[in-house]
Amino acid sequence: MIKLEKVNPISPALMETVGMGWHTDPDGQPYVADEIVQVTEAEAEAYYNAANELYEMFVEAAQHVIDHDRFLELDIPYNLVDPINRSWENDHRHLYGRFDLAGGVDGVPIKLIEFNADTPTSLFETAVVQWALLKANGMEEAAQFNTVYDSIRNNFRRLVTGDDGPETFGQHYNYQNILFSSIRDLPEDERTVRFLQQMADDAGFQTDFCYLDAVGFLEQEGVFNPQQTRFDYWFKLYPWEDIALQTDGITGILDDITRHTDTVILNPAYTLLFQSKGMMQVLYELFPDSPYLLETRAEPLQGKKQVAKTLFGREGANTVVYDAAGQILQQTPGEYNRYRSIYQEFAAYPKDAQGRSYQAGVFFAWEACGLGFRRGGEVLDNLSKFVAHRVV
Secondary structure (H helix, E strand, C coil): CCCCCCCCCHHHHHHHCCCCCCCEEECCCECCCEEEEEEHHHHHHHHHHHHHHHHHHHHHHHHHHHCCCHHHCCCEEEHHHHHHHHHHHCCCCCCCCEEEECCCCCCCCEEEEEEEECCCCHHHHCCCHHHHHHHHHHCCCCCCCCCCHHHHHHHHHHHHHHHHHHHHHHCCCCCCCEEECCCCHHHHHHHHHHHHHHHHHHHCCCCECCCCHCEECCCCCCECCCCCCCCCEEECCCCCHHHHCCCHHHHHHHHHHHCCCCCEEEECHHHHHCCCHHHHHHHHCCCCCCCCCCCCEECCCCCCCCCEECCCCCCCEEEEEEEECCCEEECCCCCCCCCCCEECCCCCCCCCCCEEEEEEEEEECCCEEEEEEEEECCCCCCCEEEEEEEEE
């Protein structure tokens, strides 16, 4: 059973002061729990090792998909295949992602649920809010698996240092700049992006921010802000699969920009391979004996409790839980039914004394770098709560 300890919450007013305007959910309840999960050092290390090993497996699986042209099986839009191949061949840096995992505490084995590799959120609360919770309650703030800020800052530096390491940034930096963008009127997305911009500033880059609708594009030149400054890197918190659906020609424009200029888009197009839940099937084919993987197939599993999920989707939408006889136990609506589904063996989440389920989120930036939990039911939706942790 999950071990919790009560803490005094951070006030909504203070949350607003630091720019976290999404502190209250649509149900009127606080988004950040006033309890924290106790995690042992061994459990934290196990999460670290699992994420590192899983990332290596994803890299191998992505190469397999590219080599065997399995894009269609992953519902990869045809107009993104070339950008994916190009970003992979050019070894563009994957800035950060987040593994969602079942288990890991109270003796429950760690199992991969999915990899939010393209546009992961929960970044600010994992890196800052849960650290602040410990500090505000007089606890040792370093008693967490949480090096998110330093790890992503160093990964920004690796954009120019490559294999030489982030400590050599000063020797390699030649005034490269980064433009950060999010959708207008989405406070959580904007705060996440501005937080990333802060890390890039701290890393030593010249940066700017503008909303997605204000970004300029020229096929032969690159990406520009409204002041017509050209940028070497563009970070967009907007899903690649949604870019592919746009009817304004932006996919082709971005393809031409990466073809004809040195502009790098973050996260790279190949992270859509990682993001597709179809990769769960590929991983299971390639690594059937991995202790971290659940049986996953393109057709229903026989005689097992299982979950059907669309290959692209967020916050538990379009998810169906079946019992071993194939009867529906739970079903959530959503807008992602245009995508095909995969069937993944059901993995029970650890629960607390009230029967609430906990899913671990482990951020990855060069290596595993931070742990946080989401709390809810068997399917975690947009009303799930963020729960901090403390290593005891």
